[in-house]
Amino acid sequence: MGRADDRRARQQGARRAKKATKKGGIRRFFTWKKVLAYFVTLGALVVGAFFVLYFMVSVPGGNAEAKAQANIYRYRDGTIMAKTGDVNRESVPLSKIPKKVQRTFVAAENKDFYTDSGVSFTGTARGLINTALGKGKQGGSTITQQYVKNYYLSQEQTVSRKLKELVISLKVDQQKSKDYILEGYINTSYYGRGAYGIQAAARAYYDKDVEDLTTEQGAYLAALLQSPSQYDWAAAGPNGKRLVKNRWNYILNNMVEKHWLTEAERQGMKFDIPIKPRPIPGLDGQAGYFIETAKKELFKAGVDEKEFEAGGWTVTLNIDKKKQKALEKAVRTRLTDKLDPKKRTVDGHAQVGAVSVDPKTGGVVAMYGGTGYTEHYTNNATRGDYQPASTFKPLILASALENGSTTQDGTPITAGTTYDGTSKRPVKGSDTAFAPPNEDNKSYGPVTVQKAMNKSVNSVFAQMAVDVGLDKVKRTATDLGMDGKAGNGFDVRPAMSLGVMGASPYKMAGVYATLDSHGKKVTPAIVKSAEKGNERAQLPDPTNGQAISRGAADSVTSVLTGVVDDGTGTAVRRKGMDMAGKTGTSDDNKSAWFTGYTPGLVTSVGVFGEAKDGKQVTLKGAGGGGRVNGGGYPAEIWAAYMGAALDDKADSQFDLDTDMGAAVKTTPPPTPSDIPSSTSPTPTPSASESESPSPTPTPSESSTSPTPSTSPPTTPPDDSTPTFPIPTTTPPGGDGTNRQPGQ
Numbered sequence: 001m002g003r004a005d006d007r008r009a010r011q012q013g014a015r016r017a018k019k020a021t022k023k024g025g026i027r028r029f030f031t032w033k034k035v036l037a038y039f040v041t042l043g044a045l046v047v048g049a050f051f052v053l054y055f056m057v058s059v060p061g062g063n064a065e066a067k068a069q070a071n072i073y074r075y076r077d078g079t080i081m082a083k084t085g086d087v088n089r090e091s092v093p094l095s096k097i098p099k100k101v102q103r104t105f106v107a108a109e110n111k112d113f114y115t116d117s118g119v120s121f122t123g124t125a126r127g128l129i130n131t132a133l134g135k136g137k138q139g140g141s142t143i144t145q146q147y148v149k150n151y152y153l154s155q156e157q158t159v160s161r162k163l164k165e166l167v168i169s170l171k172v173d174q175q176k177s178k179d180y181i182l183e184g185y186i187n188t189s190y191y192g193r194g195a196y197g198i199q200a201a202a203r204a205y206y207d208k209d210v211e212d213l214t215t216e217q218g219a220y221l222a223a224l225l226q227s228p229s230q231y232d233w234a235a236a237g238p239n240g241k242r243l244v245k246n247r248w249n250y251i252l253n254n255m256v257e258k259h260w261l262t263e264a265e266r267q268g269m270k271f272d273i274p275i276k277p278r279p280i281p282g283l284d285g286q287a288g289y290f291i292e293t294a295k296k297e298l299f300k301a302g303v304d305e306k307e308f309e310a311g312g313w314t315v316t317l318n319i320d321k322k323k324q325k326a327l328e329k330a331v332r333t334r335l336t337d338k339l340d341p342k343k344r345t346v347d348g349h350a351q352v353g354a355v356s357v358d359p360k361t362g363g364v365v366a367m368y369g370g371t372g373y374t375e376h377y378t379n380n381a382t383r384g385d386y387q388p389a390s391t392f393k394p395l396i397l398a399s400a401l402e403n404g405s406t407t408q409d410g411t412p413i414t415a416g417t418t419y420d421g422t423s424k425r426p427v428k429g430s431d432t433a434f435a436p437p438n439e440d441n442k443s444y445g446p447v448t449v450q451k452a453m454n455k456s457v458n459s460v461f462a463q464m465a466v467d468v469g470l471d472k473v474k475r476t477a478t479d480l481g482m483d484g485k486a487g488n489g490f491d492v493r494p495a496m497s498l499g500v501m502g503a504s505p506y507k508m509a510g511v512y513a514t515l516d517s518h519g520k521k522v523t524p525a526i527v528k529s530a531e532k533g534n535e536r537a538q539l540p541d542p543t544n545g546q547a548i549s550r551g552a553a554d555s556v557t558s559v560l561t562g563v564v565d566d567g568t569g570t571a572v573r574r575k576g577m578d579m580a581g582k583t584g585t586s587d588d589n590k591s592a593w594f595t596g597y598t599p600g601l602v603t604s605v606g607v608f609g610e611a612k613d614g615k616q617v618t619l620k621g622a623g624g625g626g627r628v629n630g631g632g633y634p635a636e637i638w639a640a641y642m643g644a645a646l647d648d649k650a651d652s653q654f655d656l657d658t659d660m661g662a663a664v665k666t667t668p669p670p671t672p673s674d675i676p677s678s679t680s681p682t683p684t685p686s687a688s689e690s691e692s693p694s695p696t697p698t699p700s701e702s703s704t705s706p707t708p709s710t711s712p713p714t715t716p717p718d719d720s721t722p723t724f725p726i727p728t729t730t731p732p733g734g735d736g737t738n739r740q741p742g743q
Contacts, residue, residue, distance in 0.1 A: 070084060070085025070312075071085065071314075073290065073291060076319060088204075089187075089197045091187040092187065092198065093183065096210055097198060097213075100215040101213050101218030102186070104222040104252075105182070106258075107222070107251045107255045108226075110144075114178055117170065118169045118173025119173070143185050144172060144173050146189075147185035148168045152168055152172075191205070192229055192231070205221065215269070216252075216272045219248050219252055220272065220274065223248050224244075227305075228305055228306070231243065245271060248271060283374060286367065286369060289370070290367065290526065294315055294527050297539075298315070301538065301539050314531055315529075316530070318364050318525060318528045319364065319366065320366060322645070324367075326366070327366040327367075329640075330637045330638075331352050331354065339623060344622070346619065347622055349609045351370060351607070351609075353380025353606045354368040354505055354641070355604050356603040356641070359514075359517045362522045362524060362542025364524050365601075369382070380505070380606070387499055387501065388584055388593060389584030390582060390584035390593075391503075391582045392497070394453070394512075394556050395473065396464050397449065399472050399473045399475075403469070413467065414449065415448065415449050415558070416448050416660065421438070421447035421452060421459055424437050424459070427494055430466045436459060436462050439456065439458070439585075450562055453559050454567030456567070456582075462494055462498070466494060477490075480547050480548065481523060488503075489502050499584060505595075505606045508595045509595065509602050515580075516602050517553075518553050518554060519550050521544060523544075527539060550657050557658075558664055559660070560582060560661075561578060561654070562662030563580070569582065572596060572635050572638055572639040574643065579596060580654070581596020582596065583629065585629045585630050589628060590616045591608050591609065593634050594634035600647070601642065601645060603638055603642060605635075607637075
């Protein structure tokens with residue numbers, strides 16, 4: 001081999017060595033020995049860092065939040081409405097708390113409390129990871145850790161706070177006895193109803209001192225700590241009650257497992273339902289209702305209840321001071337000043353609820369919840385246990401238009417479609433027999449949808465609901481904002497056409513605001529903003545998504561202008577201002593409503609008959625009159641408020657995209673010479689209603705139904721209360737009172 005060959009051989013060998021080095025380079029760093037060394041080194045660093053942290057972090061004094069801060073509530077203009085900060089807390093020594101009641105808290109939160117080191121490393125690690133990933137408040141912790149968080153630290157969710165919690169908890173567990181820690185935990189925890197500590201909770205939920213609590217009652221109070229608002233029996237829905245019962249059973253079963261209860265004791269225990277909430281002093285007048293509603297809205301949006309109740313928040317409401325004063329004055333001058341409970345028992349039963357919403361923003365600009373939060377704890381504006389009655393009828397029409405529905409014989413349903421308005425007329429096509437009477441059992445014969453809405457003809461809308469499909473009607477109603485959940489009576493049955501489900505002025509204002517905003521969904525919101533330091537609550541957009549098409553919404557609005565111009569709502573008419581609305585009077589006159597709107601403001605007013613213990617009773621005779629209809633006191637309050645609240649510079653005319661309903665200008669009727677002799681007169685979809693029914697109805701399901709042998713009166717009977725002046729030119733008719741008990 002020559003020199004050249006030798007040189008080439010050396011070069012090739014170098015290249016092969018270089019390739020081999022490259023190929024095995026990364027493996028040099030990840031042999032199993034080196035990987036093990038890496039983990040050992042990392043573990044040592046973590047342990048070292050923990051020891052450094054352990055010696056650097058000391059146990060602080062009690063934090064300021066544990067000693068309470070105020071929450072400040074402001075009107076939309078920034079002026080202060082109320083401050084809440086006098087914390088309802090009374091610490092008691094552990095010796096005053098029955099032993100088994102003490103153990104309900106241990107069984108609920110940390111059954112190994114008496115033997116653990118004060119921390120849960122797995123729970124803390126899970127919490128650190130979730131916090132770092134932005135997954136919120138997850139991960140378990142011991143009673144010691146929860147006490148440390150309540151008393152020594154803040155409620156903020158940060159990695160540094162959780163690490164401090166871990167270290168301080170270890171030190172507190174070493175320095176303090178288990179009884180000291182348990183006493184501090186029970187006395188600093190929040191139980192709902194404004195109660196901090198077990199003594200305040202015992203008073204709030206069972207009206208007794210802590211030493212008198214039973215084990216069953218202690219288990220309920222311990223269960224509350226997981227979710228005070230959701231588990232409050234008085235406010236919980238069916239699911240909330242099921243969850244708290246499960247939690248209660250879980251606690252007692254853990255006590256048996258730990259031998260703190262015998263099987264015999266456990267079997268004999270029954271859930272002790274707590275008392276109803278009592279008003280909190282200092283929340284007089286409407287302010288208490290505002291705060292209660294705002295808190296529920298914030299908690300629903302994800303604000304932590306315990307963190308919020310610790311104080312330090314500034315909450316700005318959408319409430320407009322001028323409009324609020326106008327609403328309170330309207331209620332006072334149009335109804336409550338006329339009531340005399342000493343003279344008439346029924347006057348003491350009349351309750352008013354009202355909500356006013358800006359349809360452009362969804363903001364609740366005014367709300368009336370009752371005589372005062374400390375006098376009448378239930379908020380009449382948000383309660384959903386009274387029937388909305390005929391204020392539900394527009395939703396049936398909305399569903400018909402949205403779904404392109406037809407009558408039984410295939411005729412499209414429009415404002416001009418003719419139905420049979422005979423009282424007690426059996427509904428055709430229904431699986432359930434149903435024949436509702438009209439107000440005062442008045443029959444209308446052939447009547448258009450427009451006039452049926454104006455006069456609130458029950459028989460027409462009962463048939464229309466079946467024509468559309470009851471499932472579709474309910475779907476449209478919930479899309480618009482009604483509560484379709486089980487428990488409020490919203491069952492799919494023909495009687496739903498009369499509005500026999502539960503509803504609140506708050507919800508109905510949102511439904512009609514959605515119609516006013518051309519079908520864009522409006523969810524009423526009382527909170528404008530909420531912040532604490534640099535933290536700002538993330539609130540949902542009150543106006544988001546299209547509930548129904550603009551054409552359907554605008555057509556319903558057009559029809560509802562007829563109710564105000566020539567129907568049961570004539571009392572609210574205002575010259576130069578477009579208005580739409582609907583009256584309603586429920587079964588046995590237990591509720592009366594007027595819900596209506598202008599282009600820029602929506603208001604729902606309900607008057608409810610409520611006797612002792614919340615029993616629903618009739619309003620008949622309230623104020624010295626007869627039946628209380630929607631066109632009476634509710635319309636009076638609505639008109640007085642809107643007259644004061646409306647801005648004269650605001651839009652006064654509806655911008656409607658429709659060719660039907662009372663708001664559509666009609667063309668002059670043709671002369672007889674213009675009508676072909678072979679054509680029968682039929683109402684056009686955009687025609688406004690005449691006072692007498694058409695002699696030849698358009699083809700519809702009603703065309704096959706019997707027509708009364710006698711012609712109906714040209715105008716329905718006066719529906720107003722005796723004290724309410726009605727224009728003599730257009731007397732209103734009945735507002736569709738439901739007189740079908742049990743339907």
